[in-house]
Amino acid sequence: MEILELLALAVGLAIGGAAVLLLVAVAGRRAIPERLEINGVRILKDSFVTVCLLPLDGGDVALFDAGADRNAKAVLAELGRMGLGRENVKTIFLTHGHRDHIAGARQFPNAQVMALAGEVDVAEGRTSPGGPFMVVMPVKPSGLKVHRALEDGEAVELGSVKVRVFAVPGHTPGSAAYLVNGVLILGDAADAAKDGRVRSAPWLFTASRAENRASLRRLAERLSGEGSVQAMVFGHSAALPEGIEPLAAAAREW
Numbered sequence: 001m002e003i004l005e006l007l008a009l010a011v012g013l014a015i016g017g018a019a020v021l022l023l024v025a026v027a028g029r030r031a032i033p034e035r036l037e038i039n040g041v042r043i044l045k046d047s048f049v050t051v052c053l054l055p056l057d058g059g060d061v062a063l064f065d066a067g068a069d070r071n072a073k074a075v076l077a078e079l080g081r082m083g084l085g086r087e088n089v090k091t092i093f094l095t096h097g098h099r100d101h102i103a104g105a106r107q108f109p110n111a112q113v114m115a116l117a118g119e120v121d122v123a124e125g126r127t128s129p130g131g132p133f134m135v136v137m138p139v140k141p142s143g144l145k146v147h148r149a150l151e152d153g154e155a156v157e158l159g160s161v162k163v164r165v166f167a168v169p170g171h172t173p174g175s176a177a178y179l180v181n182g183v184l185i186l187g188d189a190a191d192a193a194k195d196g197r198v199r200s201a202p203w204l205f206t207a208s209r210a211e212n213r214a215s216l217r218r219l220a221e222r223l224s225g226e227g228s229v230q231a232m233v234f235g236h237s238a239a240l241p242e243g244i245e246p247l248a249a250a251a252r253e254w
């Protein structure tokens with residue numbers, strides 16, 4: 001076999017292997033519905049990710065993540081149905097800085113972008129988020145500016161609404177979960193499988209699976225006794241409306 005043929009075979013095998021790994025990592029997720037509302041939190045499907053939209057007092061809107069679509073079509077359509085526009089989005093909370101969750105942010109120039117302090121460099125594109133797949137991706141500026149760095153345990157007040165902030169490092173170094181109106185928004189820290197079980201972050205895209213699971217275990221312990229969680233929302237799968245228990249049950253087995 002010629003050297004070029006050997007090279008082509010090696011490249012082909014590598015691409016095929018990567019595709020199989022990708023499928024294994026993301027298979028079996030509970031599919032995201034087009035639109036779902038829980039306690040005033042509107043969960044939108046933006047291709048393969050979710051974006052949460054929360055109407056606030058005075059026509060202001062907060063987003064949790066900004067989606068994979070650079071044009072933010074799903075979010076702009078929902079704003080249109082509410083008689084609002086992009087200028088009404090005043091806050092964007094990032095669960096983490098992976099590009100498929102921040103791409104739409106450029107469509108909302110009035111928004112103050114918030115992320116955990118440990119995620120600012122990832123979100124702005126100054127450092128790799130880590131993980132087997134992401135370490136081969138180039139590190140380059142995302143064009144996004146984080147205006148406010150958040151800390152674990154703090155609460156951000158937006159009029160009459162309070163957003164609690166929790167650090168859940170592991171998927172990325174500064175991954176965050178947010179609790180608002182009884183809805184726990186977990187980003188990619190966890191996933192819902194088709195059978196309704198909670199899974200930890202997909203290893204292929206995750207900096208430290210052990211740290212991710214430890215973070216989720218700690219979060220479940222922290223929130224189980226409160227009765228404060230009515231539903232959980234995930235970055236790539238459908239929401240679960242059964243409180244914190246599916247996460248606590250999964251964490252007991254890890």
Ligand SMILES: [Zn+2]
Pocket residue numbers: 096098171188205
């Ligand atoms: Zn991610």
